[in-house]
Amino acid sequence: MLFNELYLQWLDLYKQKVKSKTYDNTVSAFELHILPVFGSLEIEEITSLYVLEAMQELSHKSIYLTNRLLQQMIRIYNFGKVLGYIQHNPATGVSDFLPNVRHINHPHLPFSQFQSFVKYLDTTKESTAKDALFMIIYTSLRLQEVIKAEWSEIDFKNKRWTIPAHRMKTGVEHTIPITKPMRLILRKLQKKKAEQLCFFQSK
Structure with missing residues (x-):
């Protein structure tokens, strides 16, 4: 064979x-x-x-x-x-x-500086990118999972955001509760655009 x-x-x-x-x-x-x-x-x-x-x-x-x-x-x-x-x-x-694979530790924000960073972010100019970053902070989701969010995934009535399996790195559907800060961001974005995507316009 x-x-x-x-x-x-x-x-x-x-x-x-x-x-x-x-x-x-x-x-x-x-x-x-x-x-x-x-x-x-x-x-x-x-x-x-x-x-x-x-x-x-x-x-x-x-x-x-x-x-x-x-x-x-x-x-x-x-x-x-x-x-x-x-x-x-x-x-x-x-x-x-074979040679060993070099593991690179990607830079991250020390926990001790996190609160200061959030305060600084809150003072910056309003933008969709800023809203997306806050959503990452609130949910601990990956960047792509947030910026590719669609309005069809958002259930305001039951306060749930259901991310389909094909958008999750794990390949498993994931549901997270929509907290008050998240709701404020989503409602603000909803007023701005009628696009399929919540954060950035589809191309």
Whole structure:
């Protein structure tokens, strides 16, 4: 069996487990970086050394991408083992010989300065961006989850904001109560525009 054949079988199962965007990104990455190297090879002919050399070459472009694709290769070979196509997983253990992924700590506002920041924000000129930022503070939602809010998600009567699963990073529908400060912002925005999106106009 060729690696490409095993990959396509695994892909059918993978597609059922992940979001469409994740699936598309994986397919694109494999078609660009993995299949040209491994696709035409028999799965039993691929050795750990061959995988290591290919991954080391790819790591010069992106160690993060390399590790992500290596993990997928491990899963593909484990899939093949379960189906009885192969007894050994040549991708296992390869990560021990690759450079470590550098974890970057993104800057954040120290808690001790948070209150001062909110006071400062309150004194700034009124704007939709300011309203969106306050909504992030009130809800602890991610930026994209706030700025892509639609009026159809807002239930003023029951004081609920229901964010559909496809807009949540977790893939699970999320409902949060609309507090008084949130309600004031939303009502203000509602008077300004009749757009589908609450915060920024659709293009």
